[in-house]
Amino acid sequence: MEELRRTQGMKALAFAFLVALVALSVASLHPQHSPKSLPDEASVLVRNLSPPGAFEVENRGPDIELARTVTIQRDLKGEWSDESTDLALVEKCEKSPLNGRVLLPHGATLRPLLWNGMSCGSQCAATCRANLYLGPGRFRFVVSSYDGKHNFTGPTFEMPSRRPRGSQ
Amino acid sequence: MAISIKPGSAKITLTARPRVNRPAVSGTSMSYTGTPIKATGEVTILGAPGDSAAGWTVGFVQVQWIETNWCFYRGQTHNDGSIFIQRARPPARPNQACCDCVNGSPPSKLFYSTIPAHGEIATGTAAAVFPLKLTVSHFDQPSDAVNLVEMNAHPASGAAKPNFLAESQMEFHFCTILSVREPGGMFHHLLSFYWNVLWEATFQPTNFTNPPAGFRINVVRAGSTANVGHVIQGTPTDRRFTGILNTRQVQSCNQVASAEITGPNRHEAATWKNFDVRKA
Numbered sequence A: 001m002e003e004l005r006r007t008q009g010m011k012a013l014a015f016a017f018l019v020a021l022v023a024l025s026v027a028s029l030h031p032q033h034s035p036k037s038l039p040d041e042a043s044v045l046v047r048n049l050s051p052p053g054a055f056e057v058e059n060r061g062p063d064i065e066l067a068r069t070v071t072i073q074r075d076l077k078g079e080w081s082d083e084s085t086d087l088a089l090v091e092k093c094e095k096s097p098l099n100g101r102v103l104l105p106h107g108a109t110l111r112p113l114l115w116n117g118m119s120c121g122s123q124c125a126a127t128c129r130a131n132l133y134l135g136p137g138r139f140r141f142v143v144s145s146y147d148g149k150h151n152f153t154g155p156t157f158e159m160p161s162r163r164p165r166g167s168q
Numbered sequence B: 001m002a003i004s005i006k007p008g009s010a011k012i013t014l015t016a017r018p019r020v021n022r023p024a025v026s027g028t029s030m031s032y033t034g035t036p037i038k039a040t041g042e043v044t045i046l047g048a049p050g051d052s053a054a055g056w057t058v059g060f061v062q063v064q065w066i067e068t069n070w071c072f073y074r075g076q077t078h079n080d081g082s083i084f085i086q087r088a089r090p091p092a093r094p095n096q097a098c099c100d101c102v103n104g105s106p107p108s109k110l111f112y113s114t115i116p117a118h119g120e121i122a123t124g125t126a127a128a129v130f131p132l133k134l135t136v137s138h139f140d141q142p143s144d145a146v147n148l149v150e151m152n153a154h155p156a157s158g159a160a161k162p163n164f165l166a167e168s169q170m171e172f173h174f175c176t177i178l179s180v181r182e183p184g185g186m187f188h189h190l191l192s193f194y195w196n197v198l199w200e201a202t203f204q205p206t207n208f209t210n211p212p213a214g215f216r217i218n219v220v221r222a223g224s225t226a227n228v229g230h231v232i233q234g235t236p237t238d239r240r241f242t243g244i245l246n247t248r249q250v251q252s253c254n255q256v257a258s259a260e261i262t263g264p265n266r267h268e269a270a271t272w273k274n275f276d277v278r279k280a
Helices: A002-029 B242-246 B253-262
Strands: A044-048 A055-059 A064-067 A071-076 A079-083 A101-104 A137-144 A151-153 A157-159 B011-016 B024-026 B029-032 B037-046 B057-074 B082-086 B121-123 B132-140 B144-147 B149-152 B161-181 B187-205 B215-219 B225-228 B265-269
Touching: A044 A137, A044 A151, A064 A137, B011 B187, B029 B161, B037 B057, B037 B161, B037 B187, B057 B132, B057 B149, B057 B187, B057 B242, B057 B253, B082 B149, B082 B161, B121 B132, B132 B161, B144 B161
Parallel strands: none
Antiparallel strands: A044 A055, A064 A101, A071 A079, A071 A137, A137 A151, A137 A157, B011 B037, B024 B029, B029 B144, B037 B132, B057 B082, B057 B121, B057 B161, B082 B265, B149 B161, B161 B187, B187 B215, B187 B225
16 A cells, blocks of 8 residues: 555656756747847847948747847947947938837848947938047947846947948 | 247148048938048247146137028929928028037037047147147048938928929038137147138939939039138137137037938928928
């Protein structure tokens, strides 16, 4: 009788363990596709391309809504300082609100128009009166989640003293 | 010996003269761009050994004192109507003059950019050796853009009809000033020069799809140019913009211009109309 109880108890324990294992496996398989999962700072990659100012954003994590605006930071002797530009995650010149959001699904790569180095009209012709070329210098792009909770920082790149060819 | 500005030491050198490009289609907009204006400036500060030059700042100040900015749209046929968009008159633009400073630099500080990395200002230090020559640089590249197509919803037209960019004129006139600000905040405006960029053109869509496949762009030569005046000694006395130099500004020209494109004075007509471009 005692033997039987022990056997049944072990069976129940084994079943509970199996259920927990399955639940864990399901959880580890699916979070990358669930928009509700939290991204970590490495789940969105900001990659510099050529010429300087060109970049792409790859999402290796769950679907994510990114802020349309992209921050440009300048390296000032080791300290990073934000520059004011109108750089955005846009792939073509169109009128769209800067405070908007961009959905980047899992596995997708976005290649925005390159930064031309200007403080205003950073990618496309815009309404600019004061407008400064911010190079030369060392810069990096910072892409943020739309909720502002996550920043995805790109590697440093060198902006030349003149506007890159091919920029608008 | 009190710290002072060495008389006659202020100097402006124009290193690049601006040119205007032909208007060009950019996405769903017509863009108005040009090449940059560049200048350098220098001023020498005098003092005695042990004096502190901290807070003495040399820099460029820029005001915009005229803006012309209108465009005219026309439907495919007479009964598709026309639209006149006036951006440069009240209420779209309440005042002509404004303090021109880059985004991120407060207009209340007057300088074109107070961000040291931009090189538009140079500030003395407590350990400065006199005479102290402070050098700065200046850069600007104004531009603008307008929609290729505007929808005309005049009640007499029935349904909204696409009107296509037919004519536009843009004129931005600036005065750039080399100035010194004392630590207490008092400004000395030493040298200045006027300059402007102008675009004027007529346009014809190559077809009447929305947006059209392309535009024939006819530049009006007399209205499409960039000019730079000679350097003028002393504090500017031009009453069209001296108010900007003497009062604390809350909006930059970029902010004023953004507001005028967001809420322009818009006039729609049910037919092709000759609007008076001088009016609001």
